Amino acid sequence: MARDYNNYDYLAVSVKSDQLERILQCYRALGWTEVTTVDDRQYYDMKYVRLRRPHFIENKDRLQYLQVRMETAINSLVTITRRAHVKSNLVLALAAVALVCMAAAGIWLALAFEGPLAVAGVIIAGCGVLVMIAGLIAYGVLRRREKKAAAARVMDKLRLTQSLITEAVALAPVAADAAEGFDDEADDGLNASAEGFDDGAEDYVPSEEDGPAADGDYPAPSGEEGDNG
Amino acid sequence: MDKYMRPLRSLEDRSPFRKRFTEDKIVKIRTEHNNIGLFKTCFAAFVILAQLGIIIGLGTLPALALRWYLLFLMAISVVTALSVLSSHRNNQAKAVWVLFILIFFFCGFLIYFMSNDKYMYARSRRRYRKIYQSSAKYLPERAPQNASAEMAQVCSYLRRAGGFPACVNTRMEYYPSGARLFDAVLASLKEAEDFVFIEYYAIADGVLLSRIFDVLRDKAARGVDVRIIYDDVGSRAFSHGMRKKLRAAGIKVKVYSRLLSRFTFAMNYRDHRKMVIVDGKVAYTGGSNVADEYINEKHMHGYWKDTGLRLEGEAVDPMTVFFLRQWQFVTKTECDYSPYLNRYERIFSPYTAVPYVGGPEYELTVCKSVFESVISSARDKLYIMTPYFIPDDSIVQALVNKALSGVDVRIILPSVPDKYYVYLVTRDNAEKLLKYGVKIYYYRDSFVHSKLVMTESCAVVGTVNFDMRSFYQQFENSVITDDQGVIASVAADFYNTFPDCDCPEKPQKNGFFRTVAIALLRFVSPLM
Numbered sequence: 001m002a003r004d005y006n007n008y009d010y011l012a013v014s015v016k017s018d019q020l021e022r023i024l025q026c027y028r029a030l031g032w033t034e035v036t037t038v039d040d041r042q043y044y045d046m047k048y049v050r051l052r053r054p055h056f057i058e059n060k061d062r063l064q065y066l067q068v069r070m071e072t073a074i075n076s077l078v079t080i081t082r083r084a085h086v087k088s089n090l091v092l093a094l095a096a097v098a099l100v101c102m103a104a105a106g107i108w109l110a111l112a113f114e115g116p117l118a119v120a121g122v123i124i125a126g127c128g129v130l131v132m133i134a135g136l137i138a139y140g141v142l143r144r145r146e147k148k149a150a151a152a153r154v155m156d157k158l159r160l161t162q163s164l165i166t167e168a169v170a171l172a173p174v175a176a177d178a179a180e181g182f183d184d185e186a187d188d189g190l191n192a193s194a195e196g197f198d199d200g201a202e203d204y205v206p207s208e209e210d211g212p213a214a215d216g217d218y219p220a221p222s223g224e225e226g227d228n229g
Numbered sequence: 230m231d232k233y234m235r236p237l238r239s240l241e242d243r244s245p246f247r248k249r250f251t252e253d254k255i256v257k258i259r260t261e262h263n264n265i266g267l268f269k270t271c272f273a274a275f276v277i278l279a280q281l282g283i284i285i286g287l288g289t290l291p292a293l294a295l296r297w298y299l300l301f302l303m304a305i306s307v308v309t310a311l312s313v314l315s316s317h318r319n320n321q322a323k324a325v326w327v328l329f330i331l332i333f334f335f336c337g338f339l340i341y342f343m344s345n346d347k348y349m350y351a352r353s354r355r356r357y358r359k360i361y362q363s364s365a366k367y368l369p370e371r372a373p374q375n376a377s378a379e380m381a382q383v384c385s386y387l388r389r390a391g392g393f394p395a396c397v398n399t400r401m402e403y404y405p406s407g408a409r410l411f412d413a414v415l416a417s418l419k420e421a422e423d424f425v426f427i428e429y430y431a432i433a434d435g436v437l438l439s440r441i442f443d444v445l446r447d448k449a450a451r452g453v454d455v456r457i458i459y460d461d462v463g464s465r466a467f468s469h470g471m472r473k474k475l476r477a478a479g480i481k482v483k484v485y486s487r488l489l490s491r492f493t494f495a496m497n498y499r500d501h502r503k504m505v506i507v508d509g510k511v512a513y514t515g516g517s518n519v520a521d522e523y524i525n526e527k528h529m530h531g532y533w534k535d536t537g538l539r540l541e542g543e544a545v546d547p548m549t550v551f552f553l554r555q556w557q558f559v560t561k562t563e564c565d566y567s568p569y570l571n572r573y574e575r576i577f578s579p580y581t582a583v584p585y586v587g588g589p590e591y592e593l594t595v596c597k598s599v600f601e602s603v604i605s606s607a608r609d610k611l612y613i614m615t616p617y618f619i620p621d622d623s624i625v626q627a628l629v630n631k632a633l634s635g636v637d638v639r640i641i642l643p644s645v646p647d648k649y650y651v652y653l654v655t656r657d658n659a660e661k662l663l664k665y666g667v668k669i670y671y672y673r674d675s676f677v678h679s680k681l682v683m684t685e686s687c688a689v690v691g692t693v694n695f696d697m698r699s700f701y702q703q704f705e706n707s708v709i710t711d712d713q714g715v716i717a718s719v720a721a722d723f724y725n726t727f728p729d730c731d732c733p734e735k736p737q738k739n740g741f742f743r744t745v746a747i748a749l750l751r752f753v754s755p756l757m
Contacts, residue, residue, distance in 0.1 A: 005436050006443070009526060014257040023256055046257070061406040064525040065675070065729070068532035072674045075254045082253070 095135020
């Protein structure tokens, strides 16, 4: 397989299989054309995609910048959803630890001693249960808030991605050589879709589906404008 | 393309029988890591630490047996501390050294003397002095013409400090990215007829080097004199195989200060210069090195923001002299400079350009002084772009004074660090200036590697960071100019970058651990 490094730039990315078409639309908007798409040999849930773009493409600096921002924004969706419930989970864990410690101490006092110490043991065990109940309530409240905040951040990132792609579509010239003259031919379906990438990129509108794609339970909030870069 | 030319990491050759994992990222860039040289770096670090350990061990072992030796060590430490205080180092570095010597009195003075360039770098400095004296005639004394009073003052300083001539009749072009710089470099290399001189801190295997190699191989075959100097620490990813190929093609490749050697502080002096000279007609400089991340073919730390400058005309000659001096130093051979000089195209331009270099071979801190002069000359605006911001008190005070006197002072910094510990101090230093009216900008999702300073009347483009290493320990090169075209291009680059930056109004709140880390790092930052 010969690569023409003097006239083309090459990029190799691994993309989540279920997000492949959507991500490729983004790359097409940035002037890239896919060369090959195969199963990733390192990650079972990813596709390994090789792309290329003319080296002397117009607005290359800006396109490179938009690409990095797009990749960062897309990957941050996973980080946001994964870290969404850190605080609430911590509160629950602390409450559970407190319950176990206080219950153990209370039961030991109640069984080992008599009189005021035994009463104190019962009170401590009761307090442990109360702490757990308070923890559960705090967990519920925090979780709802975190869910809302995470959903808002996810939507911000999706809006940012959308604005980056819109800017890229305006900057990048249409790839005239899509799927033509490659030494190593891309999957027919993918290259066929490359022909109309311009429309495809504009079709990429963040939807309710985008948030759940990463986690599955964030509704799309309405309202504020996100960071548009 | 052979194996040295390809992007380094390819999964296509990976065995299908190897275990496959899952990945958290939705998109994973598969050309981002480059581990060539990691083993070499680790091995060098191990060898140096072992040498240091042996020296410290041998120095302190007698103390276990002889009590008076301990007193002797203490006395030596006090004397050493006094000698540090009376030395010409900057005050912050003095304070750190004195504390270090007195706390670690059993070995601190040994490390200090081994780290003292006055003793450990004396021979190299003598050689440099000899080379400079013999080549001074190639840098003609030129005073600036039509320059503003501030520019004339800087030119005068540079002429007296290092013999750097103020050049006119120079055409310059500014590049706001490494990709555009190297496209221009490649176009110039293709037109080379007589010689190509290349000096870079970092050269790494990859696509960019392969593009350059394709051209240089062809040129060397046609008899063009191609010489490359690279720094051994910066060029960790410049493989032995690739160097062999370059030499086999007839290209002269020389290393500056090999990494695997005995422990001396001179190994801390790195050649951070970046320049390409083609036929004595065109020269390039700027922040970019010869590696794929500088042209964003690889993404190491987000988007890589870099810059470059092309020079044609009178200012090419000093750059040629700077290269030949370094070549003479690394090859230890005599060299006649005259065949490589006065070959530039005669151009008319009224603007002044002064290429200059700085480094441990000069007694004066040329690069720092130029920055100080430029900062003090700002009347209306002062824009800075730098990857690291660890200046000493004098520069900080100058920036504060300018901001308080109404000058629009703005500093663009990366938002993605390349070295986290340096970034912590950089951010802390920069945000301390917010309350004085200095505006700090963090370029989103990017690593800013550009080294730019501009005012309304001049611009500095080169390799000098705002940190102690660049000011005191590294070989650097830059160009200061009052060319209105360059100033306009640099200003346009700043104005195009500002909208993509976050501009905090208040310093970021640091947690307990970060505060402690910053305090510790701040303590050693004068030595960074």
